Amino acid sequence: MMEHLYDTHFHLDLQKDRSAAIREIEDNQIYTIAVTNLPDLYKKEVSAINSKYIRIALGFHPELVYEYKKQIPLMWELLPEARFVGEVGLDLVDKSHRKEQMGFFGDLVERCKYDNNKIISIHSRGAVSDVLDIIGNGFHFKPILHWFTGTKEQLNRAVDAGFWFSVNSAMLRTKRFVDFLSIVPASRILLETDSPFVKTRYGYSQEVYYLNSELHGIDCWANFKALLSV
Numbered sequence: 001m002m003e004h005l006y007d008t009h010f011h012l013d014l015q016k017d018r019s020a021a022i023r024e025i026e027d028n029q030i031y032t033i034a035v036t037n038l039p040d041l042y043k044k045e046v047s048a049i050n051s052k053y054i055r056i057a058l059g060f061h062p063e064l065v066y067e068y069k070k071q072i073p074l075m076w077e078l079l080p081e082a083r084f085v086g087e088v089g090l091d092l093v094d095k096s097h098r099k100e101q102m103g104f105f106g107d108l109v110e111r112c113k114y115d116n117n118k119i120i121s122i123h124s125r126g127a128v129s130d131v132l133d134i135i136g137n138g139f140h141f142k143p144i145l146h147w148f149t150g151t152k153e154q155l156n157r158a159v160d161a162g163f164w165f166s167v168n169s170a171m172l173r174t175k176r177f178v179d180f181l182s183i184v185p186a187s188r189i190l191l192e193t194d195s196p197f198v199k200t201r202y203g204y205s206q207e208v209y210y211l212n213s214e215l216h217g218i219d220c221w222a223n224f225k226a227l228l229s230v
Contacts, residue, residue: 086121166192
């Protein structure tokens with residue numbers, strides 16, 4: 001068994017068998033950042049989970065911002081206590097609620113901008129340039145671009161700004177992203193499974209082992225420790 005395994009983007013609340021998922025995490029000692037899609041789900045998870053290996057992230061998925069806008073005040077109430085934030089960001093494949101998403105994410109970034117304790121897992125589907133524009137430069141938090149799907153130019157821009165990148169097995173199955181890996185500093189590559197959304201023949205723990213072995217030459221555990229350092 002490999003030592004020092006982790007997952008920076010995992011949906012515990014969406015697992016078919018939540019108890020089995022927790023057992024697997026603990027049995028395999030996988031340090032896991034469990035993202036949430038809404039603030040009230042974060043509250044429930046934080047009160048329900050007591051595990052050395054699981055940390056709950058305060059999230060508000062961009063596709064839910066408009067429908068659940070009544071929870072925005074709860075997000076701001078909980079934000080000061082949350083070291084881990086995610087899943088947040090923008091999803092502009094459907095631009096019908098672009099204004100609401102942009103407004104919420106901009107407010108979030110301003111509230112976190114100078115907090116060097118915050119680690120934020122960011123969704124950017126169809127919106128990489130907008131995410132980079134909103135975050136800008138001079139931020140103190142650690143932004144992780146989860147499942148990056150942008151262009152080479154956008155990748156270079158994110159690298160120059162100091163972003164981190166979390167990588168899952170679906171990304172490693174595309175030649176385009178594997179080619180992109182040479183652009184990203186090895187010290188800013190992290191593991192994620194995005195379970196249960198990544199379709200794979202592996203179980204959860206086997207997926208993490210696979211990722212760790214496929215990113216050969218990269219000290220993924222050292223990167224995770226650097227991410228957690230303040």
